[in-house]
Each structure stands twice: as structure tokens, then as C-alpha cells.
Amino acid sequence: GAGVSQSPSNKVTEKGKDVELRCDPISGHTALYWYRQRLGQGLEFLIYFQGNSAPDKSGLPSDRFSAERTGESVSTLTIQRTQQEDSAVYLCASTPATSGRAIFTGELFFGEGSRLTVL
Amino acid sequence: AQKITQTQPGMFVQEKEAVTLDCTYDTSDPSYGLFWYKQPSSGEMIFLIYQGSYDQQNATEGRYSLNFQKARKSANLVISASQLGDSAMYFCAMREGPGAAGNKLTFGGGTRVLVKP
Numbered sequence: 001g002a003g004v005s006q007s008p009s010n011k012v013t014e015k016g017k018d019v020e021l022r023c024d025p026i027s028g029h030t031a032l033y034w035y036r037q038r039l040g041q042g043l044e045f046l047i048y049f050q051g052n053s054a055p056d057k058s059g060l061p062s063d064r065f066s067a068e069r070t071g072e073s074v075s076t077l078t079i080q081r082t083q084q085e086d087s088a089v090y091l092c093a094s095t096p097a098t099s100g101r102a103i104f105t106g107e108l109f110f111g112e113g114s115r116l117t118v119l
Numbered sequence: 120a121q122k123i124t125q126t127q128p129g130m131f132v133q134e135k136e137a138v139t140l141d142c143t144y145d146t147s148d149p150s151y152g153l154f155w156y157k158q159p160s161s162g163e164m165i166f167l168i169y170q171g172s173y174d175q176q177n178a179t180e181g182r183y184s185l186n187f188q189k190a191r192k193s194a195n196l197v198i199s200a201s202q203l204g205d206s207a208m209y210f211c212a213m214r215e216g217p218g219a220a221g222n223k224l225t226f227g228g229g230t231r232v233l234v235k236p
Contacts, residue, residue, distance in 0.1 A: 031221050042123075042210060043164075043226040050221050089162065095221075105152055105171065106218035110164035 002026075004111035006092050012117045013082055021077045021114045025094030032075050033108060034067060035091045043091060049075060082118045089113040122146065123213050123227035131233050132201045139186070140196040140230045142211035152214040153194040154224060155185065159207040167209075170194055198232075206234045 005024040013019050025032050034046040036059075045059040049069045060066070064083075069075040079086055093108035101107070124143045132138040144153065155167040170178045170185045178185045186195040198205055208229045216222040 033223060035226075042228040043212075043224075045223045045225065048221060048223055055221070056223065091164065093164075104218045105154075105169045106214040106222060106224065107154065107166055107169060108164075108224055109166075110156075112161070112163045115162075 004092055004094055004109055006090075006111035006114050008114055009112065010115045010117075012119065014119050015084060016081055018078065018080045019082055019116060021079075021090050021116070023075045023077070023092030023094075023111060025073065025075070025092070026096075026109055027073075029094035029096050029109070030072060031095045032069060033093045033095075034075070034077050035093065037089045037091060037113070039088070046077070046090075079116075082116075084118050087116055087118045089115045121227075122215075122225045123211050125211055125227035125230050127230045128228075129231040129233070131235055132198075132205075134203060134234055134236050135200055137197060137199045138201055138232060140198070140209050140211075140232070142194045142196065142227060144192050144194060144211075144213050146192075146213065146215050148215045150215075150217055152218060153185070153187070154212040154214070155183070155194075155196045156210045156212060156226075157205075157207045158210060158229070164210075168196065201234045203234050203236060206232060208232075 007022045032049040035043040047067050048056040051072050064080045067077045091113045093110045151172045153170045157165040168180045168183045170187045182199045184197045210229045211227040212224040
């Protein structure tokens with residue numbers, strides 16, 4: 001596709017349930033990032049993938065959070081036993097590694113996010 | 120310590136006037152990059168402008184310019200001739216280390232701009 005695609009765009013769940021959020025990066029972008037944005041706040045880094053491996057998981061807030069990436073493409077962020085404080089917009093971003101200005105600047109191309117509400 | 124600080128939570132600007140959004144940063148890495156992103160109410164993050172730490176000149180992109188003062192560690196965004204469509208949240212972000220190494224961006228808390236007709 002033309003841009004980073006995320007699904008679902010909105011998810012309402014009950015406390016204690018597990019949720020999966022999906023990110024489909026721009027074709028050919030080997031680097032993929034997950035960020036969290038709480039209401040009215042800035043973006044918090046969660047995890048970074050280069051290919052299918054995650055060299056930086058330092059932002060994952062607890063062991064309830066995990067992410068994987070397969071085929072150097074789609075990534076899934078999983079939140080187990082959701083809590084109300086997990087309510088936020090989860091943004092995915094990708095960046096190329098082989099061509100374009102972005103490989104020098106590190107510019108991120110963002111999806112429109114998945115809004116998660118935990119009741 | 121905060122790596123990116125945006126001290127203005129919100130501001131009003133009159134249409135057609137210029138507005139300056141403040142951003143200060145903290146890093147000891149000699150190679151870094153500074154970004155500004157716009158986030159309208161629809162939620163997408165729109166890249167506006169980039170400044171590399173070794174760039175000699177201030178970056179400009181259309182109506183956007185970045186006032187880069189390296190010694191003061193500030194990277195203020197100037198929007199000239201404000202338009203109603205400029206109403207949005209604006210985020211300053213920093214990449215520490217080279218761009219090709221997959222270094223993540225760290226974001227500030229944002230400034231909400233409302234352009235008045």
C-alpha cells in the first residue's frame with residue numbers, strides 16, 4: 001500500500017482481556033517502530049524492529065506487552081490482561097533502509113494509529 | 120532529565136501571522152537529528168522539517184523554518200503566514216546517533232496551536 005496501515009482503527013475492550021494490534025508498514029521499509037500516545041501527551045517509544053528482530057524493546061512498559069514481526073513486513077503488538085492505563089493510541093511507524101533521504105535523517109512514516117479503550 | 124522539552128502547552132495565533140514554537144533538547148551525542156511533526160485532530164503524524172546536527176544552515180520547507188541554535192540546544196519551529204489548516208498539535212523530536220542505524224525518535228510533549236480567523 002501507499003502508507004503505513006494499522007488495524008483496528010478503534011478497539012474497545014474490557015479490563016483483563018487480551019488485544020492484538022496490527023501494523024502493515026510501507027513496502028520495502030525494513031525498520032518498524034511502535035509508539036504509544038496517551039490522551040493529550042507526546043509519543044512514548046515502545047519497541048523497534050529491524051527486519052524480524054527487535055534490537056530495542058526498552059520501551060515496553062511491562063511483560064504484558066509483546067510484539068512480533070514476520071516476513072519483514074507485518075507486525076503485531078499484543079497486550080495481555082489489559083488495564084485501564086493501557087488506554088491510548090498506539091502508533092506504528094516505518095522507515096526505509098536502502099534508499100531515500102529518510103535513511104540519513106531517520107524520518108519516520110506513521111500510520112493513523114489504533115485507538116484502544118479499556119473499560 | 121527530559122530529552123525534548125516543549126514549554127508551550129498551547130497557543131493562539133492570528134491567521135496570516137507568524138508563530139514560533141519552542142523546543143529545547145538534551146544530548147551528549149555529537150550526531151543527532153531534530154524533527155518537527157504536525158498532528159491534526161485526525162491523528163496522523165505529518166513530517167514537517169528536519170535539521171541535522173552537522174547542518175550549517177537552518178532548515179526551511181515552504182512556510183516552515185527551523186531556528187537551530189546549537190550552543191543553546193534549541194530548535195524552534197517558525198510557521199510563517201499562518202493558515203486555519205495549521206491548527207494542530209506540533210511535536211518536536213530528536214534522533215540520537217546516525218540516521219541509518221535505526222535510532223528511535225524521542226518526542227516532546229507537544230504544543231497545541233489554534234489559528235484564529
